[in-house]
Amino acid sequence: MSDGRSTEDALVRRIRELTARTLGSGVRVGIGDDCAVLQTQPGTTLLATTDLLIEGVHFRRRWAEPADLGWKAMAVNLSDIAAMGGRPRWALVAFAGTEGTTAEEIEAFYAGALELASAHDTVIVGGDTSASPSGWTINVTLLGEATAPLLRSTARPGDTLAVTGSLGRSAAGLAVLEREHAPGGVEAAHLAAVTAAHLRPHPRVREGMWLAAAGGVTAMMDLSDGVGIDLARLVDESHGGAVIDVERLPLDEATRAVAAALGADPLAWATGGGEDYELLVACDPAALPRLQRGLADAFRIPLTPIGEVTAGATGVGWRSRGREVTVARGFEHFAARPAASGAGA
Numbered sequence: 001m002s003d004g005r006s007t008e009d010a011l012v013r014r015i016r017e018l019t020a021r022t023l024g025s026g027v028r029v030g031i032g033d034d035c036a037v038l039q040t041q042p043g044t045t046l047l048a049t050t051d052l053l054i055e056g057v058h059f060r061r062r063w064a065e066p067a068d069l070g071w072k073a074m075a076v077n078l079s080d081i082a083a084m085g086g087r088p089r090w091a092l093v094a095f096a097g098t099e100g101t102t103a104e105e106i107e108a109f110y111a112g113a114l115e116l117a118s119a120h121d122t123v124i125v126g127g128d129t130s131a132s133p134s135g136w137t138i139n140v141t142l143l144g145e146a147t148a149p150l151l152r153s154t155a156r157p158g159d160t161l162a163v164t165g166s167l168g169r170s171a172a173g174l175a176v177l178e179r180e181h182a183p184g185g186v187e188a189a190h191l192a193a194v195t196a197a198h199l200r201p202h203p204r205v206r207e208g209m210w211l212a213a214a215g216g217v218t219a220m221m222d223l224s225d226g227v228g229i230d231l232a233r234l235v236d237e238s239h240g241g242a243v244i245d246v247e248r249l250p251l252d253e254a255t256r257a258v259a260a261a262l263g264a265d266p267l268a269w270a271t272g273g274g275e276d277y278e279l280l281v282a283c284d285p286a287a288l289p290r291l292q293r294g295l296a297d298a299f300r301i302p303l304t305p306i307g308e309v310t311a312g313a314t315g316v317g318w319r320s321r322g323r324e325v326t327v328a329r330g331f332e333h334f335a336a337r338p339a340a341s342g343a344g345a
Contacts, residue, residue, distance in 0.1 A: 026089060027123055036125035038090055044145040049080035055135030063177040066105045068199040069138060070112030076224065077142035078120055079203035079277040083222035085212020086146035088122045088205060094139040096132035113140075120205045150212050155219035155238035155282035157311035162288065162303050164204055164279045164295065166252040167227060168259075168266050171273020173198030175262055183261035190254035201277045207299050208279060214294055216287025223278045226330020227306075228271035232316050234280060241314030244307035246271070246325060265328075271318075272328025282309055 026039045040046060053059060053073050064072075074091065081088040093113060097106065110124075117124060122142070155161075173194035176182060182191055204222075211217050219238060223230050227249070235242045249270045259266035281303065283291060292303045310317075318327045 027125055036090065036092075038125065038143070041145055044147055045149060047081055047084055047086045047144040047146055047149060048141070049077050049144075050139060050141040051076045051080070053136075053138040055137070061136065064199060065112075066108035067112030067115075069136070070109040070114070071116045071200045072112075073138045073140045074113045074116045074122075074142075075201045075203050075277065077140045078116070078122070078205050079201075079222040079224060081142060081144040082203050082205040082208035083220055083279060084144070084146055084149040084151075085208050085217075085220065086144040086149055087209060088117075088120050088142055088144040090123055090125045090143045091117055091127075092141040092143075093124055093127035094129070094137075094141075095127070096130040096137040098132050098135060101136070109138075116200075120203075146212070148212065150208075150217060150220040151237070152219055152221045152234045153237040153239075155234060155240060155309045157240055157309055158285065159218050159282040159309040160285045160288050160305050161231070161242060161244065161307045161309060162281045162283065162291075162305045163223065163227065163250060164207060164281070164303055165276070165301050166250045166255065167223070167271075167276050167278065168251055168255045168269035168273050169194050169197035170201060170275035170277075171198075171269035172255045172258040172264075172266070174273070174275075175264060175269075176258060183258065186257050186261045190257045193252075193254040194258055198275065201275065203277050204279050204301075207295060207301065210294065210298060211279070211281060211291065214287075214291060216284045216291060217281055218284065219282040221280050223276045223280055224274060226272045226274040226276075226328070227280065228327050229330035230280060234282065235309060235316060236313065238282075238309065239313055241310040241312055241316065242307055243310055243317045243319060246318055246320045246327060248304060248306045250302065250304040250306075268328040272330050274330045 027036065053069065055061060059069060077091070078088050095106065095109060114124065176191055176195055177198060211220065219234060221230060221234050231242060231244065246267055249267065251266050251270055255266050255269065259269065288305060295301055295303045318325050
């Protein structure tokens with residue numbers, strides 16, 4: 001990718017043209033000045049999150065198209081806002097491409113980011129572009145609003161712990177994408193479902209806002225690094241512990257089918273695979289049936305109870321048929337892990 005002044009200016013003009021179509025309320029000045037000028041809603045608090053995606057660590061371009069990377073870079077940040085029960089508003093997108101990156105690839109990247117951002121009424125209001133000496137580097141900063149954000153630190157002993165959707169799908173998708181040939185004996189629809197879950201995850205933004213407004217939810221976070229590690233983060237922040245029944249972790253048919261074909265353990269994908277971007281919810285046990293009905297009616301997704309919060313900082317106890325078991329942990333950025341195996345923050 002050339003870093004010449006005229007080329008960069010032309011690129012910025014093109015990005016400005018692409019994003020101008022989605023400008024909405026609250027944007028007083030968008031791309032084109034030193035800073036965006038934004039107007040927050042009265043009575044709300046500002047939410048801010050940022051995530052890096054680095055080639056060779058979080059993705060490989062061998063299987064991820066530029067538009068997929070734009071989508072995913074936006075998704076991981078939208079999921080953070082969803083975890084707070086917030087409304088995403090404005091994004092800042094920074095992109096560094098290697099020599100040889102084409103204008104068409106960059107436009108496709110922004111098109112993917114805009115597609116998902118627009119679906120959640122989110123506007124790209126700025127960012128940066130640069131050349132990279134080694135691999136693509138992508139950073140998105142996302143700003144949102146909430147009237148009463150849900151935190152990790154407010155779960156209470158006796159609360160039910162539950163998760164939206166299903167777990168392990170993204171890890172199943174990665175296992176398929178890493179192979180030279182698709183595993184035999186798996187329906188095409190199942191393969192498409194798991195690879196889409198990895199390449200183009202759907203953050204639970206509207207579900208998060210609904211849960212924040214529904215009452216009975218005491219704490220929440222998103223599952224970006226895997227429930228095996230993310231759950232511990234929630235109860236640690238709440239100065240408590242947890243007991244989890246691994247048999248209750250929700251696994252869908254596609255994930256089980258891929259695991260069976262590859263001789264893999266789907267429960268290991270569910271606890272340690274990461275990048276599911278589902279919501280981990282702590283709630284009053286009495287509120288659980290109402291929350292389950294509400295999510296099923298409004299969004300057609302399940303809310304599955306998997307355990308409960310316990311008193312005291314005792315960590316997480318994982319149990320299977322009444323016995324303590326060890327589960328796969330999730331993605332840790334500074335641990336020795338294979339490349340492109342997780343992207344949470």
